[in-house]
Amino acid sequence: MTLVSSTPMLRAASRNGYAVAAFNVHTLEMLQAVVEAAEEAEAPLIIQTTVGTVKHLGADYICASVHAASKHTKIPMALHLDHCSDFAMIMNCIRAGYTSVMIDASAYPFEDNVRITRKVVEVANACGINVEAELGKVGGVEDDIIVDERDALLADPEECAVFVERTGVHSLAPAIGTAHGIYKGEPNIDFDRIRAIREKTAVPLVLHGGSGIPAAQVKRSVALGMAKMNVATELRIAFSDAIKDVFTAKPEENDPRKYMVPAKQAVKSIALAKMELCGCIGKARDIG
Ligand SMILES: [Zn+2]
Numbered sequence: 521m522t523l524v525s526s527t528p529m530l531r532a533a534s535r536n537g538y539a540v541a542a543f544n545v546h547t548l549e550m551l552q553a554v555v556e557a558a559e560e561a562e563a564p565l566i567i568q569t570t571v572g573t574v575k576h577l578g579a580d581y582i583c584a585s586v587h588a589a590s591k592h593t594k595i596p597m598a599l600h601l602d603h604c605s606d607f608a609m610i611m612n613c614i615r616a617g618y619t620s621v622m623i624d625a626s627a628y629p630f631e632d633n634v635r636i637t638r639k640v641v642e643v644a645n646a647c648g649i650n651v652e653a654e655l656g657k658v659g660g661v662e663d664d665i666i667v668d669e670r671d672a673l674l675a676d677p678e679e680c681a682v683f684v685e686r687t688g689v690h691s692l693a694p695a696i697g698t699a700h701g702i703y704k705g706e707p708n709i710d711f712d713r714i715r716a717i718r719e720k721t722a723v724p725l726v727l728h729g730g731s732g733i734p735a736a737q738v739k740r741s742v743a744l745g746m747a748k749m750n751v752a753t754e755l756r757i758a759f760s761d762a763i764k765d766v767f768t769a770k771p772e773e774n775d776p777r778k779y780m781v782p783a784k785q786a787v788k789s790i791a792l793a794k795m796e797l798c799g800c801i802g803k804a805r806d807i808g
Contacts, residue, residue: 530724538799542566544752557791656695698729718745
């Protein structure tokens with residue numbers, strides 16, 4: 521099928537108490553791995569790329585590959601631009617064929633975040649695609665966005681309600697204690713805050729920093745209303761470790777297929793495990 525906006529996927533997830541797993545990919549093999557996982561799991565799928573990956577591969581190459589993948593499957597798929605603070609880059613990706621974008625103006629004061637997000641929502645509505653925005657600051661490191669974990673600010677439930685109302689945004693990533701990258705200890709998720717935000721806002725909520733959150737905490741977050749979980753770092757590590765293993769065993773290997781196949785398999789396994797945690801297995805049929 522053709523690529524769809526992530527809005528109907530996330531609404532179905534929110535309504536039915538599960539989350540859609542969203543995977544950051546950087547290579548064709550990583551894309552194939554998560555598509556194969558979604559097909560096997562009969563799960564809806566959100567493929568996402570960071571701004572860094574768009575700069576690395578090119579929005580047109582990414583769109584062409586993801587559109588090709590979607591044509592070969594009956595699984596509903598969306599292509600999402602992760603954490604972007606650059607309006608021109610967002611327009612570039614929409615024009616190329618992305619069906620979902622994140623405007624991350626969380627570094628700005630509230631009023632500026634509202635104004636910037638509203639502007640992206642207006643364009644996205646004209647194109648029928650999803651917009652995700654962030655309130656508060658998710659801790660950790662992602663590409664070149666660095667937030668001091670100690671200073672990471674959590675989202676205020678009242679502000680979330682006002683923000684959604686004033687921006688018309690389709691999905692919201694409130695900072696609730698998760699961080700990007702791999703956790704040094706256990707993440708300190710504020711579950712009461714998730715519940716309070718869920719009660720005050722009608723849009724699907726997004727859990728960032730899904731790498732390394734203990735299974736029980738993911739399940740609890742989803743049960744409280746998280747409708748999308750982003751996974752990036754764990755996939756990169758699995759992909760890279762599988763390649764390192766090949767070269768450790770056979771340093772003279774020079775056929776990319778020989779190390780890309782195990783790398784792809786490693787990504788697929790992680791993707792399947794995350795889908796299981798999100799509860800989205802078999803949910804592809806939820807989206808017409
Ligand atoms: Zn994130």
